Amino acid sequence: MTMTAVRPILWLVCAGQFVVILDVSIVNVALPSIQRDLGFSAAGLTWVVNGYLLAFAGFMLLGGRAADLFGHRRTLVAGLSLFSAASLAAGLAATPGMLVGARVAQGLGGAMLAPATLAVINFRFTGAQRARAFGAWSAAGGVGGMVGAVLGGILTTGLSWRWVFLINVPIGAALIAMALTSLAAAPARAREPLDLVGALTGTAGLAAFVYGVMQRAAGPAFTGLLLLAVFVLVEKRFVTHPLVPLRLFAIRGVAAGNAVLVVFGGIVVAMWFFTSLFMQNVLGYSALEAGLGQTPAAVTFVVVARFAAGARPRVPLGGAAFVAGFGWLAAADAHSTYLGGLLGPTLIVAFGIGLVFPALMAVATTAVPPADTGIASGLANTSSQVGSAVALAVLSAAADQVFLIAAGLGSAIAAAGLLLLRGAGDENRTRVISLEEPLSSSGLIGSSREKGL
Structure with a gap:
């Protein structure tokens, strides 16, 4: 088409x-x-x-x-x-x-x-x-x-x-x-029952954990983790049609893509939230000036994401951009100028974000059966959101080390990108492995797709 x-x-x-x-x-x-x-x-x-x-x-x-x-x-x-x-x-x-x-x-x-x-x-x-x-x-x-x-x-x-x-x-x-x-x-399909127990424990667990992280409250965060542990147990042992089929994590791209998306959440927070705070709290910019100061980086992200998306090699390249950009930002201080200390590194980081984000979303959602594209998409979005929430709480306590930590996250993303390159053909040959079946009995994902939505 x-x-x-x-x-x-x-x-x-x-x-x-x-x-x-x-x-x-x-x-x-x-x-x-x-x-x-x-x-x-x-x-x-x-x-x-x-x-x-x-x-x-x-x-x-x-x-x-x-x-x-x-x-x-x-x-x-x-x-x-x-x-x-x-x-x-x-x-x-x-x-x-x-x-x-x-x-x-x-x-x-x-x-x-x-x-x-x-x-x-x-x-x-x-x-x-x-x-x-x-x-x-x-x-x-x-x-x-x-x-x-x-x-x-x-x-x-x-x-x-x-x-x-x-x-x-x-x-x-x-x-x-x-x-x-x-x-x-959508064409007619056999209606599966909604996994109500999984929906309750998974949704409550995510909401409690994110709330606890946002409020820096240990009790709700711990409760959320417990509920998520119950959710995994329920999905693995007690339901026939789980909300999140755990077999999806046997697909290399789904497991690796979601893991890297959690780390990537820290990059996003460091870039858009903490650079704005630096401009206002350290350099004395107004909120409007800080917003205008981030506009060139935002335009860079949009252009790069639009015209340079999709290939796995872009992940390690983007990770390298994070290391370079945040390493440069870490040297900025109260005497830095916008042109000399901020514009260059923020453009480099935004370039990396434009490379990495669409590529990770593709990796995390592409090699799944057609019947699971929705939940794979929900997983990828959730990983990114949870990663951002955790990063905001952690980096807020890091004070002057925010950009150095972000550079470290960038190096982790670059390393993960290199590992993803080793499995670059997985979308075409990934096995969907049932948790109850041995490896030898697994079948290949069909390449045909339904024509309707």
């Missing part, structure tokens, strides 16, 4: 990813206005952001499995519908509780939408087309993050903070119409 034939689908999945990431960043500028109008306490205001992120990370696995069980188009439309309805509720909220509840619902919608868009790429694109689609999808997220702060400021200043949420309503309606017209309905 030509790229022209699938271009509407590519626009759809990229727009879906854009909206999900946009909603993370667009609200930040509006927080002071929200606090004044609705009477939030300082502690309560953080839940306008945390409520969304917690639901988004906690329910990603469930959203991914829903895409497999109920169809990619159906799950994508359901996610867009919930996201849009919750955005309307957020824009009309009259109390702090109403707004936080709407933000949690937005996160749930995003947790359905994000893995569904990634699953559509794996389902409908092949070969070089898939590589370009991963690059475009990654770039769309970068554009969403870059545009969010600027658009949030424009809407809050020119209209009202409510429009940072209400703007999602017409966008969501347009994307729903596009999904219904551009994506074919």
